[in-house]
Amino acid sequence: MALFSKLKDRLFKSSSKLEEGLDAIVEDGGEVDTTPAAPSPAPEPVPQATTPEAPAPTKAPPPPEPTPEPPEPAKGLLGRLFKKADDTPIIRRTLDDDMLEQLEELLIASDMGVDTALRVTANMAEGRFGKKLSTEEIKQLLAQEVARVMEPVARPMPIYPKRPQVVLVVGVNGSGKTTTIGKLASQFRAAGKKVVIAAGDTFRAAAVEQLQVWGDRAGVPVLTAPEGSDPASLAFDAMTRAQEDGADLLMIDTAGRLQNRADLMEELAKIVRVIRKKDESAPHNTLLVLDATTGQNALRQVETFRAISDVSGLVMTKLDGTAKGGVLVALADKFGLPIHAIGVGEQIDDLAPFDPEDFAAALTGLKT
Numbered sequence: 458m459a460l461f462s463k464l465k466d467r468l469f470k471s472s473s474k475l476e477e478g479l480d481a482i483v484e485d486g487g488e489v490d491t492t493p494a495a496p497s498p499a500p501e502p503v504p505q506a507t508t509p510e511a512p513a514p515t516k517a518p519p520p521p522e523p524t525p526e527p528p529e530p531a532k533g534l535l536g537r538l539f540k541k542a543d544d545t546p547i548i549r550r551t552l553d554d555d556m557l558e559q560l561e562e563l564l565i566a567s568d569m570g571v572d573t574a575l576r577v578t579a580n581m582a583e584g585r586f587g588k589k590l591s592t593e594e595i596k597q598l599l600a601q602e603v604a605r606v607m608e609p610v611a612r613p614m615p616i617y618p619k620r621p622q623v624v625l626v627v628g629v630n631g632s633g634k635t636t637t638i639g640k641l642a643s644q645f646r647a648a649g650k651k652v653v654i655a656a657g658d659t660f661r662a663a664a665v666e667q668l669q670v671w672g673d674r675a676g677v678p679v680l681t682a683p684e685g686s687d688p689a690s691l692a693f694d695a696m697t698r699a700q701e702d703g704a705d706l707l708m709i710d711t712a713g714r715l716q717n718r719a720d721l722m723e724e725l726a727k728i729v730r731v732i733r734k735k736d737e738s739a740p741h742n743t744l745l746v747l748d749a750t751t752g753q754n755a756l757r758q759v760e761t762f763r764a765i766s767d768v769s770g771l772v773m774t775k776l777d778g779t780a781k782g783g784v785l786v787a788l789a790d791k792f793g794l795p796i797h798a799i800g801v802g803e804q805i806d807d808l809a810p811f812d813p814e815d816f817a818a819a820l821t822g823l824k825t
């Protein structure tokens with residue numbers, strides 16, 4: 458399945474934002490490259506001294522531009538379109554301090570966060586100061602750097618021989634926990650695993666109903682308890698049932714009321730205490746579900762949930778249709794927590810494994 462093109466299509470907002478910004482930066486102070494064969498972006502082997510003052514003579518005052526003749530009008534609309542694609546002049550700009558600063562600002566505006574943006578741009582610039590770069594070449598460098606940051610965190614959710622493997626799912630209300638549990642359950646079931654879901658957000662009847670809908674879609678039983686009852690007691694019953702049924706996986710949904718952090722912390726701790734009566738090593742995974750559209754707020758959510766639970770990995774939802782995809786780079790750079798999967802839509806199969814190179818290309822709008 459062409460998952461990559463799906464991701465690419467759906468990350469359009471992030472990539473178009475970056476793309477527009479990069480075009481503007483290169484055009485601002487760049488000049489049309491009249492040399493016929495464009496030099497390749499070339500990873501520079503030149504090990505540049507890290508001191509900033511090293512390479513220097515960057516400013517070659519642009520000679521009066523020999524603006525290339527606009528392409529002769531081609532016949533017909535199609536002809537004109539193709540002509541434009543072929544003959545669009547390539548603009549290059551010399552990489553200097555000003556340009557670097559603009560790149561940093563663009564990446565910060567793309568939700569990468571200040572530290573990550575600075576690190577990424579510094580790596581992009583290394584050995585390339587004073588070189589002329591086109592937008593496409595910058596995209597390639599950026600994609601390379603993003604992929605490098607993301608590579609260590611791109612890990613599927615580990616599966617252990619323990620049965621049932623208990624997966625506690627945490628995250629704020631609306632982040633996509635229910636949907637993600639449904640999608641994961643469907644994938645595990647398709648892989649031949651026996652799955653049980655526990656609707657641990659017992660405070661909201663609507664949340665339980667939603668989970669039942671997803672359980673039906675995935676063909677997986679959902680254990681529920683009366684509204685307002687103790688989630689830990691439900692978790693205990695679900696654990697018993699999962700053990701009796703010989704289930705491979707027990708996925709426990711939890712409430713996401715961060716407004717009352719102390720209560721939520723106690724509630725999660727109690728669920729953990731109770732399931733450990735049945736299996737000391739449980740929960741085996743604690744998945745934090747984050748909504749990509751919240752941008753930098755996702756960083757704060759990781760900090761908060763790490764303080765109240767033993768987060769072992771992340772699932773990032775709603776990457777489709779957001780211009781804030783860059784936050785994943787900041788998350789990877791800052792916390793190094795594994796990103797197990799990404800949500801790219803509301804349908805049951807809209808959960809993809811996290812692939813750093815595909816993501817980097819989709820985020821930067823790099824043509825592959």
Ligand SMILES: Nc1nc2c(ncn2[C@@H]2O[C@H](COP(=O)(O)OP(=O)(O)OP(=O)(O)O)[C@@H](O)[C@H]2O)c(=O)[nH]1
Nearest residue numbers: 630631632633634635636664774775800801802803
């Ligand atoms: N576009 C898009 N929407 C998503 C994705 N994941 C979840 N959603 C939508 O986000 C909304 C909230 O998702 P839920 O799964 O109900 O979130 P929750 O964290 O369980 O929320 P509560 O039940 O309120 O705790 C729903 O409308 C979902 O359809 C995704 O990857 N892409």
